[in-house]
Amino acid sequence: MSTPKPAIPNTTVTRNVHDLDRSTDNIYESLVIIAKRANQISNNMKEELHGKLAEFASSNDNLEEVFENREQIEISKHYERLPKPTLIAMDEFLNDKVYHRNPSKEQK
Numbered sequence: 001m002s003t004p005k006p007a008i009p010n011t012t013v014t015r016n017v018h019d020l021d022r023s024t025d026n027i028y029e030s031l032v033i034i035a036k037r038a039n040q041i042s043n044n045m046k047e048e049l050h051g052k053l054a055e056f057a058s059s060n061d062n063l064e065e066v067f068e069n070r071e072q073i074e075i076s077k078h079y080e081r082l083p084k085p086t087l088i089a090m091d092e093f094l095n096d097k098v099y100h101r102n103p104s105k106e107q108k
Contacts, residue, residue, distance in 0.1 A: 013087070019094060024102075030093065033100045038089035049079050 020034075021027045056072050092098045 013090075015090070023093075023096070024100075029102065033098060034086070034089045034093050037092060037098050038085040041085040041088050045079065045082070045085065049075070 017027060020030045024030045024033070052075050053072055056069050089098070
């Protein structure tokens with residue numbers, strides 16, 4: 001009996017490195033742009049999640065009265081299933097949906 005291979009996560013994507021530097025001519029500059037955009041997306045998602053979860057917070061909670069709220073759990077699960085910010089940023093960058101500029105290149 002052979003052991004089954006672990007399933008490959010559907011978030012794993014093989015990328016051609018040359019696609020990343022086509023708009024900047026520098027792979028490192030492209031990665032910085034993608035990383036900054038991923039941070040923006042992550043912060044927006046975090047604020048949105050905290051805003052939704054804050055609706056369920058009550059001011060009289062204490063450690064002994066912690067209970068599970070079904071809606072909170074469903075909201076949390078929804079955000080866990082969303083694509084990771086890095087994947088979203090990568091897709092936006094590769095599809096020219098991210099505005100970026102390098103002032104040092106513009107002065108030359």
